[in-house]
Amino acid sequence: MEQEIRRKTVLSGIQPSGVLTLGNYLGALKNWVGLQEQYDCYYMLADLHTITVRQVPAELRQNVLKTISLYLAAGLDPDKCVLFLQSMVPAHSQLAWLLNCYTMVGELSRMTQFKDKSAKHEDNINAGLFTYPVLMAADILLYQADLVPVGKDQLQHLEIARDIATRFNNAYSPTFVVPQALTFPAGAKIMSLSAPTKKMSKSEDGDGTVFVLDPKDVIIRKFKRAVTDSQSDIRFAEGKDGINNLISIYSCFTGKTVPEIEAEFEGKGYGEFKIAVAETVADGLTPLQNRVSEFMKDREYINRILTDGAEKASYTARKTLSKTMRKIGFYDTSK
Numbered sequence: 001m002e003q004e005i006r007r008k009t010v011l012s013g014i015q016p017s018g019v020l021t022l023g024n025y026l027g028a029l030k031n032w033v034g035l036q037e038q039y040d041c042y043y044m045l046a047d048l049h050t051i052t053v054r055q056v057p058a059e060l061r062q063n064v065l066k067t068i069s070l071y072l073a074a075g076l077d078p079d080k081c082v083l084f085l086q087s088m089v090p091a092h093s094q095l096a097w098l099l100n101c102y103t104m105v106g107e108l109s110r111m112t113q114f115k116d117k118s119a120k121h122e123d124n125i126n127a128g129l130f131t132y133p134v135l136m137a138a139d140i141l142l143y144q145a146d147l148v149p150v151g152k153d154q155l156q157h158l159e160i161a162r163d164i165a166t167r168f169n170n171a172y173s174p175t176f177v178v179p180q181a182l183t184f185p186a187g188a189k190i191m192s193l194s195a196p197t198k199k200m201s202k203s204e205d206g207d208g209t210v211f212v213l214d215p216k217d218v219i220i221r222k223f224k225r226a227v228t229d230s231q232s233d234i235r236f237a238e239g240k241d242g243i244n245n246l247i248s249i250y251s252c253f254t255g256k257t258v259p260e261i262e263a264e265f266e267g268k269g270y271g272e273f274k275i276a277v278a279e280t281v282a283d284g285l286t287p288l289q290n291r292v293s294e295f296m297k298d299r300e301y302i303n304r305i306l307t308d309g310a311e312k313a314s315y316t317a318r319k320t321l322s323k324t325m326r327k328i329g330f331y332d333t334s335k
């Protein structure tokens, strides 16, 4: 008899800790849309992760609304994938506790994000910041995800999720699918426009970070001020971090390859190139921005999506959680 082939499962998430940046969009959200057609996709808003850094309560609520609206505006379709809010599915916190006991302090200490964030928030180096990757592992393992589409900055966290899954499977018997990262080369690491050796990040204000809801004039201003180098040729090459970044961004929006872009701007100056990239980005984001405001107005629809999503996600998550608890040896009154 023909055996049914299981569709692969995809899971990913973004922290609703502010408006999404161009990095979040090009490194993650934009790539998720196409995956809905081929895979069983779970896309969440990682709100539990946001409180590792202090959030203003009213802003957190507003950012959840903005982020789910952005998911929908970008083309995620609740009929094709499960869209949900992490905090509405208790199994995430529950599995995270269990996995904490299968994660070593030594491996968590090596996480570069922990080191960076504790340097940035010296007055609030909380335990959640340290165990952050364990919660992320729980997010992924609960859904038995095969593929996790992320930007390059999350690869170290993916590696630890794989290590935790493998350790647990070896200690008991196969329980978790060992997930694989999925990166999309062009947008995998979008750099700050003002410091192109650093990644573009939500927590850095100023002109280095483009937010997807920035108005056109702000986008143009930020790109005009983008740091480049002292040469003048528009070429992707080592040491030209600023130009390389602009080429990558332009490539993501136009679908053009690097050689095509180099040919298009041959003999042109940096100023002209920056304006061309800025216009392309601003125009590329306009439809998304228009749709976001529509979704944000429809609270009833958003609430329904989140309620349905949490129900579907919980169904899958609870199955993995029970299986995990059984393997560990927790008492089960149904037996």
Ligand code: TYM
Pocket (backbone or CB within 6 Å): 011, 012, 013, 014, 015, 016, 023, 024, 025, 026, 027, 028, 046, 049, 135, 136, 139, 140, 148, 149, 150, 151, 152, 153, 154, 157, 187, 188, 189, 190, 191, 199, 200, 201
């Ligand atoms: P977060 O919210 O920092 O970022 C969300 C996604 O955007 C990608 N990204 C970038 N990609 C390219 N260039 C950049 N400058 C850039 N900045 C961010 C990130 O790689 C990520 O894919 N821990 C995660 C959220 C999370 C998660 C998960 C992800 C929680 N649980 C489970 C995957 C699976 C985070 O903080 O992402």
